[in-house]
Amino acid sequence: MLERRRHSVAHGGCRIEIGWDDWAKGWELRFHMTDDEIIETMFDEVKTVSVQTVNGKRYISDEETLAEMEFAEACAAMVEAEQEWKKLEVACKADPKADVCAYFDALEIRYQTDKKLWELFTAGDRSVRSNKMYNEYHLILLRGASTRADA
Numbered sequence: 001m002l003e004r005r006r007h008s009v010a011h012g013g014c015r016i017e018i019g020w021d022d023w024a025k026g027w028e029l030r031f032h033m034t035d036d037e038i039i040e041t042m043f044d045e046v047k048t049v050s051v052q053t054v055n056g057k058r059y060i061s062d063e064e065t066l067a068e069m070e071f072a073e074a075c076a077a078m079v080e081a082e083q084e085w086k087k088l089e090v091a092c093k094a095d096p097k098a099d100v101c102a103y104f105d106a107l108e109i110r111y112q113t114d115k116k117l118w119e120l121f122t123a124g125d126r127s128v129r130s131n132k133m134y135n136e137y138h139l140i141l142l143r144g145a146s147t148r149a150d151a
Contacts, residue, residue: 070120071117071120071121074116075117077113077116078113078114078116078141079141079142080113081109081112081113081114082110082113084106084110085106085109085110088103088106118134121134121137
């Protein structure tokens with residue numbers, strides 16, 4: 001008859017069994033963990049986010065969500081500024097009496113919104129690779145294509 005000799009130790013909610021298995025002819029080590037302990041080993045960080053409302057509007061306390069919203073707003077502002085500038089550029093080329101001041105104001109806003117988006121996108125990384133990625137993203141935004149990755 002095969003014999004199984006086991007020794008069990010509990011440590012911090014985790015039970016460890018050590019024993020000799022005659023069938024396998026070797027030592028066997030088993031960890032028994034709770035669901036929470038398994039989840040803790042799967043992720044670097046477990047975050048709980050609560051949604052609260054203030055005056056009927058969603059209150060956002062998560063910094064990452066605020067950063068995502070700021071990035072989305074910067075994208076929208078850059079596209080809007082680009083469209084306004086292009087409209088004025090066409091008008092200035094077609095009509096020599098067009099308001100050039102409005103053109104240069106729109107050009108300045110275009111630059112500012114583009115720079116803000118670039119700063120958010122690159123997060124201070126001024127490498128060639130990061131700038132190439134930004135240029136590709138910039139073109140996708142201006143074409144109006146989807147920026148979501150296919151999953």
